[in-house]
Amino acid sequence: MPRGLFITIEGLDGSGKTTQIKRLAAWMQKRGLDPVITRQPGGTATGDRIRALLLDSGSTPLAPTTEMALMFADRAQAIAEVIEPALAAGRIALCDRFTDSTEAYQGGGRQLGSERVLDLHRLICGDLQPDLTLLLLPSLESSLARARNRNERTTAQTGQDENRFEQEQGEFFKRVWAKYREIARREPSRVVLIEGNLSIDEVYEQIVEAVSERLVANSPAR
Numbered sequence: 001m002p003r004g005l006f007i008t009i010e011g012l013d014g015s016g017k018t019t020q021i022k023r024l025a026a027w028m029q030k031r032g033l034d035p036v037i038t039r040q041p042g043g044t045a046t047g048d049r050i051r052a053l054l055l056d057s058g059s060t061p062l063a064p065t066t067e068m069a070l071m072f073a074d075r076a077q078a079i080a081e082v083i084e085p086a087l088a089a090g091r092i093a094l095c096d097r098f099t100d101s102t103e104a105y106q107g108g109g110r111q112l113g114s115e116r117v118l119d120l121h122r123l124i125c126g127d128l129q130p131d132l133t134l135l136l137l138p139s140l141e142s143s144l145a146r147a148r149n150r151n152e153r154t155t156a157q158t159g160q161d162e163n164r165f166e167q168e169q170g171e172f173f174k175r176v177w178a179k180y181r182e183i184a185r186r187e188p189s190r191v192v193l194i195e196g197n198l199s200i201d202e203v204y205e206q207i208v209e210a211v212s213e214r215l216v217a218n219s220p221a222r
Helices: 017-030 045-055 064-088 099-109 114-125 140-158 170-186 200-217
Strands: 006-010 036-039 093-096 132-137 191-195
Touching: 006 017, 006 099, 017 093, 017 132, 017 200, 036 064, 045 064, 064 093, 064 099, 064 114, 099 114, 099 170, 132 170, 132 200, 140 170, 170 191, 191 200
Parallel strands: 006 093, 006 132, 036 093, 132 191
Antiparallel strands: none
16 A cells, blocks of 8 residues: 655644644545544644643743653654554645644744754654645734734633743744744755735645645656
């Protein structure tokens, strides 16, 4: 059986990832592709517990290296439990965040550097790379405003607090944003950059175009 396709969606919180991954999954399902959808941190029972610790505002102070180690612990479990089985079964694994997020947030935002993140990725994740990464990068200001408003609504409605990163100051997010741009420049064959304050439909159109091209390139007929 041919190996499946690994697609990740990246970007700052508030960039529209959740909306677009749902739309992309629905697009795939209409075409009989039946993707396995997951997220990081989270997506497994162990990962959800790690997510609660990482994102809860009460989890401060948390050393940057501890934060990075927890991210990779979550990722290792997701690879073993969700991603690799999906790929081995010939399915599409569609993941909200992967190691690019750790490079951007911990490598860039926390200033741990890319080298440490990528070394851990090779060691812990067996250097598993997405076949395609869709990087949503609207303006920093609009992303932060949407993320903070969303998290405030979620906390009010459910009591679930995932606001720890949104408490950071502007310089932190500037470093995250810049690191994402750096990753896109470094890996243009993998990362499709969708940049600017586009409408939901405009972003979706670019995503479908990029995914369609990769599906054709990955077809056994090729």
